[in-house]
Amino acid sequence: MMAVNYKQNNEIDLEEFIELHGKALLHYIYSIMKHWELSEDIYQETLLSAFIHYKSFEKRASLKNWIYKIAQNKCKDEWKKENVRKRYLTQASMQMNEVTLHDETEDTVMENCLHEELMKKINELPNRYKNPILLYYFHDFTIMDISRIKPTCSLPAIQGFCCHARGHCGICIVNSTRFKLPILPDFHFSLNV
Numbered sequence: 001m002m003a004v005n006y007k008q009n010n011e012i013d014l015e016e017f018i019e020l021h022g023k024a025l026l027h028y029i030y031s032i033m034k035h036w037e038l039s040e041d042i043y044q045e046t047l048l049s050a051f052i053h054y055k056s057f058e059k060r061a062s063l064k065n066w067i068y069k070i071a072q073n074k075c076k077d078e079w080k081k082e083n084v085r086k087r088y089l090t091q092a093s094m095q096m097n098e099v100t101l102h103d104e105t106e107d108t109v110m111e112n113c114l115h116e117e118l119m120k121k122i123n124e125l126p127n128r129y130k131n132p133i134l135l136y137y138f139h140d141f142t143i144m145d146i147s148r149i150k151p152t153c154s155l156p157a158i159q160g161f162c163c164h165a166r167g168h169c170g171i172c173i174v175n176s177t178r179f180k181l182p183i184l185p186d187f188h189f190s191l192n193v
Contacts, residue, residue: 014051017063025071032075042078046071121169129165132158 025046030039050057050067057066122130135141135149146158153161 013063014047014054017050017067018047021064021067025067028068029071029075032072033078038078042071042074046074049074118169122165125165125168129161129168132161133165136162 026039026043029042029046030036033039033042046067049070057063061069122133125133132146135146136143141149143155143158143162147153147155150158
C-alpha cells in the first residue's frame, strides 16, 4: 500500500513538474549545451533520473531546484564525455599524422634516391641515347616531336635509341609513367648518330 502511494505521489509530482516547467527545463539545458538534439537527450535522462531517484529527494529544496541540479550535473557529465572524446580523437589524429608524415618522408627519400640513381645512369649514356630518353620521359616529348627536332633521324631510329637507353640503364620505364622535370633553359639537344 505504501509503495502504491509512493508511486502515485512520484508520478503526480513529476507530471505536474513536466506540465509546469518542462519547456523551461529543456530551454535551460539548451542554453548550456547549445545543441538541440543533445539537449533533448539530456532532458529525457534528467527526467528519468529524477523519476528513479525520487525516493532519495529529501525536500530540503523545491522539486524544481532538485531537477534543475540533476540537469546541470547531466550537462557536466556530457561535457566530460565530450572532452575525453576530443582528447582521444586529437591524440589518435596526432599519432596518425606522425605515421603518415613518416611514411611520406620515407617515400619521398626513396623516390629521390631512385631519381638520382636513374639520372646518374642516364648521364653516363652517349648523347644519341641520353637526349631522346630525357626528352621523352622527363619533358613529355613524343617520338614524333623528337624526330621534328632532328629531322635526319627517323622515327624507328629514335625508338631504337630510347629502347637501347632503357636497356643500358637496366630499368623498366612504362610509357604511361612520365617524370615531371622543368625544361632547363641551358638544355641543348643534339642527336649524334
